[in-house]
Amino acid sequence: MTAKEEQEMELEALRSIYEGDECFKEISPVSFQFRIGDLEDSKAFILDVSWPDTYPETAPQMSLDAFFNNKISPETKQYILSKLEEQVEANLGTAMMYTLFEWAKENQESLMENHKPIVQAVTLISSNEATVTTPAKKKEKKEQLTKAQKRRMVNRTDNKGELPRGWNWVDVIKHVSIKFTSLLLF
Incomplete structure (x- = not known):
């Protein structure tokens, strides 16, 4: 049986097992x-798994990079992945997704025993105000427009920066006249 056929069979089994399961x-x-x-649950996490072309003969790619996991420390994530990789090695060559998922559910407590949630620090400024300090955030990049794009945008708008009413409407008279002339020609 080829890897593609094995993947299709496992996919069908996963769909039937986890049908309606929100997890x-x-x-x-x-x-x-x-x-x-x-x-x-503060000890809950989301496991991302993807299959390479040669799965199940080769290990699936696993990560804990989902936004849901942003409160889990990198050390805990690495520990979870290392334990899951041990399970992958033990099951290499066979369909293992169900086994991995169920093993992780059964061993959630031991996987997360050293988990210390990453929390935001709160600094008290005065008796009525508090600011929340978050870990360093990446600056958001603004979309850069070329001069031509800016010029086209200005030409399409009125002096208030709004598009004129009907800017995307079809010119009905032109449309009807073309239809009418085409009918006269035939």
């Missing part, structure tokens, strides 16, 4: 997310 999400036929734990 399982199929991103694509070769990429999945599985939430370990309840949404409210």
Whole structure:
């Protein structure tokens, strides 16, 4: 049996097992997310798994980069991934997604035992005010427009920066006249 056929069979099995399960999400036929734990649980995490072309003969790619996991420390993430990779090595060559997901659910407590949630620091300025200090954020880049794009945008708008009413409407008279002349020609 080829790797593609094995993947199709495992995908069909996963769909039937996890149908209606809110913890399982199929991103694509070769990429999945599985939430370990309840949404409210501080020790819950989402595991991203994707299959390479030669899966199950080669290991699936796993990550914990989902936004849901932003409160988990990098050390804990590395620990979870290393334990999951041990399970992958033990099951290499066979369909293993169900086994991995269920193993992670059963061992959630031991995987997250050293978990210390990353929290935001709150600094008290005065008796009524507080500011929240977050870890360093990346600056958002503004979209850069070329001069030609800016010129076209200005030409399309009125002096208030708004598009004129009907700017994307079809010129009905022109449309009707073309239809009318084409009918006269035939």
